[in-house]
Amino acid sequence: MFLVLISFSMPVFAQKADTLGKKLDSMQKKEDKHELVADVNKDEYTSKTNINFNGYFVLLGTDLLQEVESPFHASKKTWITVGGFVAAEGVLFFVGDRPIQQFATKFMKENPGLRNTSQYITDFGASYEIYVLAAFGAYGLIFKSDKVKTTTLLATQAYVTAGAMSYAVKFLTSRQRPNALNPNDPQPENNIFYGPAIFNGRNAASGFLSSFPSGHTTAAFSAATVYAYEYKDELLIPILAYSAASLVGISRITQNAHWTSDVVAGAALGYITGKQVVNNYHRYARLKSGKKLDMSFHFDLQYNNGMIMPGMVCKF
Secondary structure (H helix, E strand, C coil): CCCHHHHHHHHHHHCCCCCCCHHHHHHHHHHHCCCCCCCCHHHHHHCCCCCCHHHHHHHHHHHHHHHHHHHHHHCCCHHHHHHHHHHHHHHHHHHHHHHHHHHHHHHHHCHHHHHHHHHHHHHCCCCCHHHHHCCCCCCCHHHHHHHHHHCCCCCHHHHHHHHHHHHHHHHHHCCCHHHCCCCCCCCCCHHHHHHCHHHCCCCHCCCCCCCCCCCCHHHHHHHHHHHHHCCCCCCHHHHHHHHHHHHHHHHHCCCCCCCCCHHHHHHHHHHHHHHHHHHHHHHHHHHCCCCCCCEEEEEEEEEEECCCEEEEEEEE
């Protein structure tokens, strides 16, 4: 995860202070200072703003950086919301995970005809999702729809960013999957968090210790959120997008690949990631459209080459 972050963020760090990446980061910090993921005005989106090759990777790099940085300048209200979600996840972990898993396992055993359907749906949170995004991209190219093309590019950024964040959390938690042991075992030995893989001496890459959160669900909800926000004025698209993502999450439970709390956490992470990507693009569109930006100045002391000297910071 560290190497992935570095590879995408180096071009952003290497830029001068007044370049696009720095401006995007400054705008994000200013706009998100009261919320974990602040809303950006819908009228700031313009389908005429195209993403070129360099802009795509600048956005992707800042997506990753902002995903990591956002919690550090979130408001008290946001942390209360996060705390409530963590508490709900705790209740689900202790009370709901095992009964739901046993019910789903029994249900699929009694309905073998649904097994292939469930597997087909779950693939849409992995390899099939790439094909779906490629199909949308092709549609945008064939019918020359800038909005479809741009939204699909944003969905790919959300897919990559969500994947990176999901694998980072998997590495840090090393939760054992429900299919690692007998799901009917009265002792929940397989419902365990082993902690950071580098310290627990276990092979997290084996797959059995990569349960939390659900990567398929995270990816599905990240892309769904992009389409839902960019087309939120069209009621049917958000409904279809989130319904498809929810089916992917349910399929991960019926496939006995994840606990319910894994799926809920993956949906939340995917939603936050998708919204972060959309907002970052809206800032990009604002910069590229030439709209006047709000700027603020403040003076401080800075340490540079062994000397303390006065400095001035301009926030866009």
